[in-house]
Amino acid sequence: MDCAATILRRAVIVAFVACTALAPVRSDCADVDMARILAPTGHLRAGLYPGTPTSVLPDGTDNPRGVGYTIGKEMARQLHVDYAPVVFPRNAEVLEAVKSGAVDVAFTNASPARAKNMDFGPVYLEIELGYLVPDGSPLSDIGDVDATGRKVGVTAGSTSDATLGRELKNATLVRAPTLKDATNMLASHQIDAFATNKATLFEMTEQVPGSRVLDGRWGEERHAIAIPKGREAGLDFLRSFTAHIRSSGLVSAAADRAGLKGVVAPGK
Template sequence: MNMLRRTWFTGLLAAAALLAGCAVTPPPAPTPQARAALAPDGKLRVGVYSGSPTSMVTDKNGKPAGVAYDLGHELARWLGVKVELIEYKRVAEVIEAMKIGEVDFTFTNATDARARDVNFTLPLVSLELGYLVPAGSSLQSASEIDRAGIQVGVSQGSTSQGVLTRTYKQAQVVPQPTLKAAAEQLTARKIDAFATNKGILYEMADGLPGARVLDGRWGLENLAIATPKGREAGLSYLSSFALTVRRDGTLQSAIARAGLRGTAEPATR
């Protein structure tokens, strides 16, 4: 598998310090079975990809941030283990790594298709799906995209690729290997728009002068914590973790630190 791998081990105090607003009371102790299920190697392997606030970005102080990054460190604190951070080029690679047991934890779009391969908690964040267009584009809204001659970039292997390929009647989907490549293609006018969740789109727009996120949306993503199949002994503890971080402000702190935009009212189930 083609991936960028960086392993960062942090002590428990350092992990706790990463989260502003982290709970100060000791977390509930996991059973040995739950700890072994969620971190079978004695560490929590957190899968991330760079460029998405829901996964990992660099904050205003030059430090790593992101919902997956911060929640992974917080779960490690709960479990009393260290973190091994593994970086991939795109979300599809993170999911593939989780399917074969190379990753223990990530935070991503909880689709029915992915739920066949990994376990999800309840959805914690909902994001609008939209389009980013380059400076000078005549496109003004999401409703104008599906026209003859329009080429829309998507992350290779992403949910967006599958959905839009099935949905479009005239526009053409153009898979991109990385977010960096997509930004370059937009700037060079080799694609007319890039489609994904608005959290990523606003992050990309910050680095592309004149680029705009179009009005309107073509869908919603419901993001949740994901763990590999076969770890059922840890699911009850993980569900408690998910409910707690949503209630105590830890999730909101991670969202704010990552600069995540484009959120909608979270779905429930």
């Protein structure tokens, strides 16, 4: 055997031994590497916020409803790490946690502004954006909202905040710290309408008797898995994982279980 062949054979042996040492309970060394990239603490810390079926709806059980919660649980299973959901009061705090690396993944609208601070996998869910109005409101469709004297609520730091802050020409934007605050503001008629994705709006109707979601939409949210910058090596996994959760029916099943409405139909 010549010198080059001997060196190559030794390199293969070293690589094999290293892989075995890294993954004593797994057969694929790539699984270990991917877990180290996407869940470096050994736990998949998933950033979530309550009050919307797109994220999590806490119910006091070990398996709460919510598309984000369910996706995170499956992702941890495929990475062979523990699942560690971290629930924040507001989505803005989830986004900040992704940016700082305090959480490993989040499930949120993949807007261009957010892509500056985090990386996204492919879209797994598209949801209409709309308005919720309180009992007795004279508003009948979304075209009635942007009028002088109207007060439109948004969650501070949300996509709706950024977008409607630019697009509303006559109505006044009112920022609520949390969805719970927004619900109270709508019920007490402090605002004339509240804007966000329709999945959340339909969930809020249960808390505000007589409220209704207006027909039409003023935009769409495209939800995708977000990871902190610097973990780009995990994007191939996110692409294949997203394809799996869509084709397997996991996303649609989680959406149905959470009672999620306002999903954009394919081709629309």
